[in-house]
Amino acid sequence: MDENRKDYERLEQVKQQYKQINMSKEQVEQMKKRIEEAKQEKQQAERKQQLQQKPAGRKKPLSLKIGLTAAAAAAAFILLPNISKDAAYAMSRLPIVGGLVEVVTFRDYQYEDERHRADVNVPELVPNQTTAPVQASDSGQTDAPVQTDGAGTETTGNDSAVQENLKKTTEEINAEIRKITDQIITEFEENAKDKEGYQDIMISHEILATSENYFTLKLICYQASGSGAEWDYFYTIDLKTGQRLALADLFTEGADYITPISENIKEQMQARMDADENVYYWLNDEIEEWNFKQITDETSFYLNADNNIVISFNEGDVAPMYMGCVEFEIPGEVVEGIRK
Amino acid sequence: MTDLTGMEKEQLVEQILLEKYNNYYRLAYSYVHNEADAGDIVQNGAYKAILHSDSLKQKAYAATWIYRIMLNEIFRFLKSNPVSREVYAAPEEIGGKLAGKEDRYQDVDLMRALDTLPQEVKTVIILRYFEDLTLEQIASVQEENVNTVKSRLYRGLKKMRLELAY
Numbered sequence A: 001m002d003e004n005r006k007d008y009e010r011l012e013q014v015k016q017q018y019k020q021i022n023m024s025k026e027q028v029e030q031m032k033k034r035i036e037e038a039k040q041e042k043q044q045a046e047r048k049q050q051l052q053q054k055p056a057g058r059k060k061p062l063s064l065k066i067g068l069t070a071a072a073a074a075a076a077f078i079l080l081p082n083i084s085k086d087a088a089y090a091m092s093r094l095p096i097v098g099g100l101v102e103v104v105t106f107r108d109y110q111y112e113d114e115r116h117r118a119d120v121n122v123p124e125l126v127p128n129q130t131t132a133p134v135q136a137s138d139s140g141q142t143d144a145p146v147q148t149d150g151a152g153t154e155t156t157g158n159d160s161a162v163q164e165n166l167k168k169t170t171e172e173i174n175a176e177i178r179k180i181t182d183q184i185i186t187e188f189e190e191n192a193k194d195k196e197g198y199q200d201i202m203i204s205h206e207i208l209a210t211s212e213n214y215f216t217l218k219l220i221c222y223q224a225s226g227s228g229a230e231w232d233y234f235y236t237i238d239l240k241t242g243q244r245l246a247l248a249d250l251f252t253e254g255a256d257y258i259t260p261i262s263e264n265i266k267e268q269m270q271a272r273m274d275a276d277e278n279v280y281y282w283l284n285d286e287i288e289e290w291n292f293k294q295i296t297d298e299t300s301f302y303l304n305a306d307n308n309i310v311i312s313f314n315e316g317d318v319a320p321m322y323m324g325c326v327e328f329e330i331p332g333e334v335v336e337g338i339r340k
Numbered sequence B: 001m002t003d004l005t006g007m008e009k010e011q012l013v014e015q016i017l018l019e020k021y022n023n024y025y026r027l028a029y030s031y032v033h034n035e036a037d038a039g040d041i042v043q044n045g046a047y048k049a050i051l052h053s054d055s056l057k058q059k060a061y062a063a064t065w066i067y068r069i070m071l072n073e074i075f076r077f078l079k080s081n082p083v084s085r086e087v088y089a090a091p092e093e094i095g096g097k098l099a100g101k102e103d104r105y106q107d108v109d110l111m112r113a114l115d116t117l118p119q120e121v122k123t124v125i126i127l128r129y130f131e132d133l134t135l136e137q138i139a140s141v142q143e144e145n146v147n148t149v150k151s152r153l154y155r156g157l158k159k160m161r162l163e164l165a166y
Helices: A001-020 A025-052 A070-075 A085-092 A157-193 A258-275 B007-034 B034-050 B059-080 B082-086 B093-094 B104-115 B118-129 B137-142 B145-161
Strands: A100-111 A117-128 A199-210 A214-225 A226-239 A300-302 A309-313 A326-330
Touching: A001 B007, A001 B104, A001 B118, A025 B007, A070 A100, A070 B145, A100 A157, A117 A157, A117 A214, A157 A199, A157 A214, A157 A226, A199 A300, A214 A300, A226 A300, A226 A309, A258 A309, A258 A326, B007 B034, B007 B059, B007 B118, B059 B093, B059 B137, B104 B118, B118 B137, B118 B145
Parallel strands: A117 A199
Antiparallel strands: A100 A117, A199 A214, A214 A226, A300 A309, A309 A326
């Protein structure tokens, strides 16, 4: 209960802050101008319509009714071309994410009719070849970015080994992401041909961490027909080596990290269940085989801002689906002594 | 109840826009974390809302209909500026300017948690708790059924580790 009241207070505070954000006078004026523009444009369109008076001259209605044939449905797919390498590079030059790895859109796929909706944004990792600030390379000849295999001019020997690894790692991750997302899209397209079904897919991503040491991309997949399910993939790159980070890499060789982490997760599950009756994990369930026993090397994880390990389970892995994806931050002391 | 004439619809939409532009602006700002971009979004959204006000079906839906247009603008913006979406709002941007120094840490924490949510989940949280819309209204904004909205809300709160009533 205490927790509850505290949460309301926190929320109320943030809400008050939120409410203080206001449009500037200039922006409001600009908006009014745009409203007038819209009114005029609308009037003109109406006048034109009255003059023509023939149905063929009418503008397309806002909501396009999709024909019933499979062909029509197929035609309605809007498949945006993969963004060209150049464009991708241009985009990746925008400020931030910074550091050694950047994320660009590899494929944007949108589709919507009455029953099917896809909102897919497939990310791609791009190793940042130049460590110099992006603007610096923005002059003249470098405008046509070329991938120079990490043999960049300023890079030292050590760096170029990291770059080499980074290139390999990002390619590997990109290939995995593509495989996963292609499959979801293919399934969606198959199902969309079925006139009866309802379907909704979504693929997006988040960058969870870009510290000096690690970069983590979270690929979020959501698929719904009837009920929805989200499942996520985590890709972490060790920026010091350029290699993909596995859970085991965080620990000294031969150390048993599975047991302490698993036991800690069980404690957290129990504590959360004790604190909130709406929370349920498969821990002491009657169906013994469903119960969470321990993590594996395949279990998803990432490192949060405090450099703590966060273990993430997909929907239905360790709890009923309605619990969504669940995460457990492993306190540093749990793995003290065995963590590198 | 398709009782409004084209002119009445336009007037209604304009009236709501002029009443609630700050609400749309805040919503946009919470996604783009940038005053100029948030302003553009609201201006474009207002333009489109007026231009297409004829397609509004019922008076009662006008408010949620405009929210939907604004959200479409926001998401379109994020799509064409994918980078901005990845940026966690820096404390200076969101908390610093607005909040007193004392409470800053906690609040930024929560705002940041909000930023980590998937777009549609974040929308539900904002509309429900900051804009005080009902679940039914949010369902209408998102063109989803109430159960989907509920599960998004549930998921969002879980992720933000908040214990709140719906």
